[in-house]
Amino acid sequence: MRIRKRTLLLVILGLILLLAANRFYNWSLDHYDYYTIGVIPEVRERHIEGMKCISCHGYMQRDGFLVDRYKDVYKSPYNMAGTTDGEYLLVTGQESNSLFITRLSDYLLEKEIPVGKRPHSVVLSADNRTAYVSNQWSNTVSVIDMQSREETGIFETGGGPSGLAIDSNRNLLYVANTYTSDVSVLDLSSGREMRRLRAGNYPTGIGLSPDGKHVIVVSQRSHLTEHRAPPKTEVTLINAxxxxxxxxxxxxxxxIMERIDFTPEGDLAFTTLVKPKNLxxxxxxxxxxxxxxxxxxxxPEDGMMIQLPLDEPNSYYADPFDVKVSPDGKKVFISHSGVDRISVLDLDQVRKVIADVREGVxxxxxxxxxxSQRYVIERIETGANPKGLLLSADGETLFVAERLTDRISLYETQSYAKTGEIVVGQGNQNAFLRRGEQFFNNAAHTFQNQYSCYSCHPDNHEDGLxxxxxxYPGTDLSNVQTLRELSNTSPFKWNGRNTSIYMQCGMRFSTFITRTEVFSPDDLNALVGFMTSRIDHPPNMYRTENGELTPAQKRGKELFERTTTNSGKAIPLRDQCITCHPPPNFTDRLMHDVGTGTDKDSHQDFLTPHLNNIYESAPYLHDGRANTLEELWTVFNDEDEHGVANDMTKDQLNDLVEYLLSIGSAKYYQ
Amino acid sequence: MPLVIFSAMAMIALLFFFLLRGDKALDDGTVIVVRTQASELVPVSGLPDMNSVRGMSDIVVLNSKNPSVSPRILSDKLYSANSPYLSTDKTSVIFAAKRTEYSNWQIFMIRTNGRGLKELSGPETNCFDPFFLPDQRIGYSCIWEHPSMGSGSTLYIQDPESGNTKPITFHPSADHSGSMLLDGRIIYTSRQVFPSETSPVVKAIRPDGTANMRFFTAAEDQRIHGGVRENGDGKILFLTSEVDQEGAKTVQSVSYSNPFEEPVTHYRTENGFIHSFHPGKESDLLISYREEDSETIGLYKLNLKDGSIDLYLNSPGYHYTDPVIAGAVQSVPKVLPSSLNPSMNYGIAVIVDPVTSYLSRNKGSNAEFRILVRSLAKADTLLTPASDGSLYIKLDTASPIQLSKIDSDGRITEGPTDWFWVMPGERSGFAGWNPRQYTAPANQVPLAINEPAAELFGTGRAEYVNHIGLLKTNYPGDEN
Known part of the structure; x- marks a missing residue:
């Protein structure tokens, strides 16, 4: 039988395609296996089901059309204030960089006023004529004229302004500056900062006592302590x-104290606490x-500091955020942003327990x-990620800012029934990336809701512990790392074992961290999509506005990139800082032994961490032994294994540290 | 001719369709119940009494529209059956049954359409109280006997497909009446039998046998009958009576979140008794209840909010017990991952003294004490904790121990703890020596971990006889 040439060609082409497809199939299996199963034999069984090509090549890309189509515009209401006549509600929109003014008679959103970046808190003057909004990523406070509904002024503050307290009698505004760990005292008549006071580590909440005598500041992060000492977080008392x-x-x-409120009598102040068991x-x-x-x-008066649990034996109330005392002094309301609940406490019972503690009972x-069964009287279910609370002047209505549903919900404070809601954003709250953010902030994926991702990674960062x-207890200690701008920084974990975030949050995560059901493939995709595309570094306050390095930073950069010592001796390539820490992420993503391991570590090589915004990630090293960047070389680098630094002068070391502190987001180094 | 071919193909297609389609799930609200001839004895107590003749009883599916109409019998091929439990997909029922009058109680499974009867446990000993896990594995209890420890029962987990069966409790206790919590753990009733008998307590355990711990305890003057069940409303429901009363008299509940709060009593009977129950939707409960003047046990709907009961089914000819309602609890229990490492034949535990926070340390208040370790095989051992009262131990898998705190005069000041054990590679721990304590650990480095773990090996396992064939060679970790 004659075989026609065309038929023969088709057959040959088909065979070639079949061969190519088979090769591609085998390669794709290996490729998939590497990123899901990994190269470590003992984790080969724990692969991630449901991952697709689009999981890594779409959802995990920080930018690109695949992710862009899932991005939406959200408002993310955060904190609130109300006019004393009960007519208007003011809400900061954390993602929309705006302030909302809502008329409470009909829930009409009257105006959305653009303010600075990442507005955090809002307070009103006693005459309701002026509102002040802290813009955490702009280092400013916006002044809003309530009549014209316009921003009429800007006050300069320290780094990362967050909590606000207004002393109307003295015409002062206290601003907690989170990133510079201090408090600005502003003269409201001039807008001038008249004083800067050192506070705790990352102060966020601030309040003035009803009698005007005390200003109390609460902080998010623990003071840097001795290695393996328990965290201790500062409460700063200021003489008003x-x-x-x-x-x-x-x-x-x-x-992780976030907000503060006082009893009407002013004898007690309340804040919320996260109690990690990191040791x-x-x-x-x-x-x-x-x-x-x-x-x-x-x-405030007698020095008493007591901690009262909010949890129950089989239910935990993760990530408490705001606390508000009712005007009649009978109830305390606490928002738990990790479990979508408001706890209601009977204040009389709280006082009885305090008395029992004081008396040693x-x-x-x-x-x-x-x-907690002695004083918690109700748990109110809310929408996603309840943050700021506000009580109406008569105490009958509780307003709850549900950050991840773009909504303010209203609850009756006697019956706890929901009585209304104010929708501030029209974005799709069930959109893919929004769901990922909801998962990140919700403790439902851990056993008994004990903690969310946020609990160890507040503000998508790390908790400094x-x-x-x-x-084996006491070995391979792990310093929590930031989750900001993770895209293109794989692998993960100090031992480099997790080749992707899918692996990081997959089966081993559920077995040893969350101790409950593994994420479904859809949920995992949404979570990973959020983690890789939606988490930005805040501005680096050590960078100048135009990005130019200061003279000290320039000198530091030269030292960072140097190839010879002070005496002219060549530094081997492997010992140059820039070899392991090249821009844009300042990590080569490889494992190295730089002499920082101890006898408590099962391996001596560690994954090179990235250095973007390293200024806010103390302590340092894989086990958190170095409290400061300087200690990396003055205490933990005797043999010059972690970079050649022992020949540097103190001034040179200072300059190097200045440069490191100025390293900001990867986008500046593309 | 083409018509004949077409018809034949259509019939073949229909045949495949019926063969290959999945089983139809029971409709929500369908009730499965044990029906026993009224003339037969039914144990009053909820505790298993394997020596009594329980029936001849059948597992039946009641007609949803008219329960008094003749029900569909699932267990007609067996001599007697009880304790039905429905799978989460509502297509299969497992239950305990006797093949003949003189055979042991065994675990059987059948599809809800009445087909596919399968025996799952061996005939060597009595097995009972089966339940489904959310991943379609099953759990059940089997009796053990020991020349010096007496008799009790052990919890097992089995994969019905492969038949792979493993014990998950290893203490000298009677463990029974298991069911699933929505958090994915198994909740069961447990009574220590050795070295002394204690009152039943309710415990929780993960399906891989790890994290066995006390869930709650009845009041001193009360006794829990049978098992506990979680409804979809966050309540843990159970039947109780006073210690000297025969038969359960009250339906009570505690909240899942805090089972140590004062129980809520939903219903109390003075002269009748409550045999068993099943949670219904929301605030309902279906109870098997015999009124004072009734000859038979009937089914009643109990409203948990107001305590009112309404008759569901009562018939002069039959007792109706062990009800199960399809789809009553809409949420499915979570599937918990297993943290076992089969290549290890030991586990570790870290125990902290709860009074070790910064306050105590600053006061220097930790008095000297030692830890008494009781085991099944070795003589009592004394361990010295670290100066902060913490202990770090490494122990054989499946080898239960009890710990007590003793003072310098050798007097027990706290404990003993419940028997506890570790599974292969398990990391365990607790704060405090009092099994009634519910304390989170202080955030301090337990000083004991700065030294190598104290090794507690050779502490022995219960060499149970009349086991279901799983003797020591099948203990977890023994493969290595």
Whole structure:
């Protein structure tokens, strides 16, 4: 039979295509296996089901049309203030960079006023004529004229202004500057900063006592402590009369205080606390073994500091954010942004428990999981990620800013029934990336809702703590790393074992961290999409506005990139800083032994961390031993294994540190 | 001719369709129940009494529209059956049954359409109280006997497809009445039998046998009958009576979030008794209840909010017990991952003294004490904790121990703890020595971990006889 040439050609072409397809199929299996199963034999069984090509090549790309189509515009209401006549509600839109003014008689959104970047808090003057908005990423406070509904002025502040307290009698505005860890005291008549006061580490909440005597500042991060010492987070008491710090107190074994409020009598102030168990080997999760949450009670006059648990034995109330005391002094409302709940506490019962603690009837209440039943009287279910709270002047209505549903919900404070809602944003709250952000901030994916991703990564960053998570207690300690701008920085973990975020948040994560059901493929895709495309670094306050390096930073950069020592000796390529830390992310994404391992580590080589915004990631090294960047070379680099630095003068070291502090987002180094 | 061919093909297609289609799930609200002839004895107590003749009882599916109409019998090929449990997809039922009057109780599974009866446990010993896990594995209890420890029961997990069966409890106790919590753990009733008998407590355990712990305890003067069940409303429901009363008298609940709050009593009977129950939708409960003047146990709907009961089914000829309602709890229990490492034959535990926060340390208040370790095989051992009272131990898998805190005079000041054990590669721990304590650990480095773990090997396992064939060679970790 004659075979026609065309037929023969088709057959040959078909065979070639079949061969190519088979090769491609085998390659794609290996490619898929590497990023899901990894190269470590013992994790080969724990692969991620449901990953597709688009998972890595679409969802994990920071920019690109695939991700862009899932991005939407959200408002993310954060904190609130209300006019004293009860007519208007003011809400900061964290993502929309705006302030909303809503008329409460008919819930009409009257005006959306553009302000600075990442507005955090809003306060009103006593006459309701002026509102002040802290813009955390602009280092300013916007002045809003309530009559014209326009921004009429800007005050300069320290880095990262967040909490605000207005002293109307003295015409002063106190601003908690989170990133510079201080408080600006502004004269409202001139807008001038008249004083800067040192506060705790990352102050966020600030409040003036009803009698005008005290200003109390609460902070998010613990002071830097000795290695393996418990966290201690500062509460700063300021004499409002003299505008000077009068006392610094601490909540021990706690951190992430966000807001503060006072009883009407002013005898007590309340804040919320996250109580990590980072020093306890993470052998289990039950019975609050990883994280618990508490109400911090501060007595301004007599020094008392008490922590009262908010959790129950089998239910945890993750990420408490705001606290508000009812005007009649009978109830305390707390928003739990990790579990979409408001806790309602009976203040009389709280006082009884405080009395029992003072009298020694209750010893060390902070870890007693049965105690909250004495004072928690209700848990109100809310929308996603409740943050700021506001009570109406008559105390009958509670306003809740539901950040991840773009909505303010109203609840009746006696019956706890929902009575209304104000929608501030029209974006699709069920969109792919929005869902990913909701998962990140919700504790439902951990056993008994014990913690969310946010609990260890507040504001998508890190909590400054080192955790004991390896199999053998006390070994392979792990310093929490930031989750900002993760795209193109794989692999992950200090031991470099997780080749992708899918692996990081996959089966091993559910087995050893969350201890509950693994994420479904859709949920995991949404979470990873959010983590890689939606988390930005805040502005680096060490960078100048135009990005030019200061003289000290320039000198530091030269040292960072130097190839010879001070005496002219050549520095081997492997020992030059820039070899392992090249821009834009300042990591080569490889494992290196730089002499920083200890006898408690099962391996001596570690994944090179990226250095973007390193200024806000203390402590340093894989186990958090170095409290400052300087200590990396003055304490932990005897043999010049972690860069050649022992020949540097003190001034040179200072310059190097100045440069490192100025390293900002990767986008500046593309 | 073409018509004949076409018809034949259509019939073949229909045949394949019926063969290959999945089983139809039971409609929500359908009730499965144990029906026993009224003349037969039915144990009053909810505790398993394997020596009594329980029936002849059948597992039946009641007609949803008219429960008094003749029901569909699922277990007609068996001598007697009870304790039905429905799968989460509502297509299969597992139950305990006897093949003949003299055979042991065994675990069987059948599809809800009445087909595919399968025996899942072996005949060597009595097995009962089966339940489904959300991943279609099953759990159940089997009796063990020991010459010096007495008798009790162990929880097992089985994959019905492969038949792979493993025990998950290893203490000398009677563990029974297991069911699933929505958080993915198994909740069960447990009574220590050795070295002394104690009152039943309710425990929770992960399906891989790790994290076994006390969930809650009945009041001192009360006794829990049978098992506990979680409804879809965050309540843990159970039946109780006073210690000296025969038969359960009250339906009570505690909240899942805080089971140590005062229980809420939803219903109390003075002269009748409540045999069993199943949570319904929202605030309902279906209870098997015999009124004082009734000859038979009937089914009643109990409203948890107001305590009112309405008759659902009562018939002079039959007792109706162990009800199950399809689709009553809409949420499906979570599938928890297993943290076992089969290549290891030991696990570790870190125990902290709860009074070790910064306050205590600053006061220097930790008095000297030691830890007494009781095990099944070795003589009692004394361990010295670290100066902060913490302990770090490494122990054989499946080898239960009890710990007590003793003072310098050798007196027990706290404990003993419940028996606890570790699974292969398990990391365990707790704060405090009092099993009734519910304390989170203080955030301090337990000083004990600065030294190598104290090794507690050779502490022994219960060499149970009349086991279901899983003797020591099948203990977890023994493969290595």
């Amino acid at each position: 009369g003299t505008q000077r710090v009068r006392e610094r107190r601490f909540f021990m074994e706690s951190h 306890v080997p993470s052998v289990k999760i039950e019975h609050g073994w990883m994280m618990t949450f508490s109400l911090g009670v501060i007595s 209750i010893i060390e209440p902070e870890n007693d999981l049965l105690l 080192t955790y004991d998570m390896a199999y």
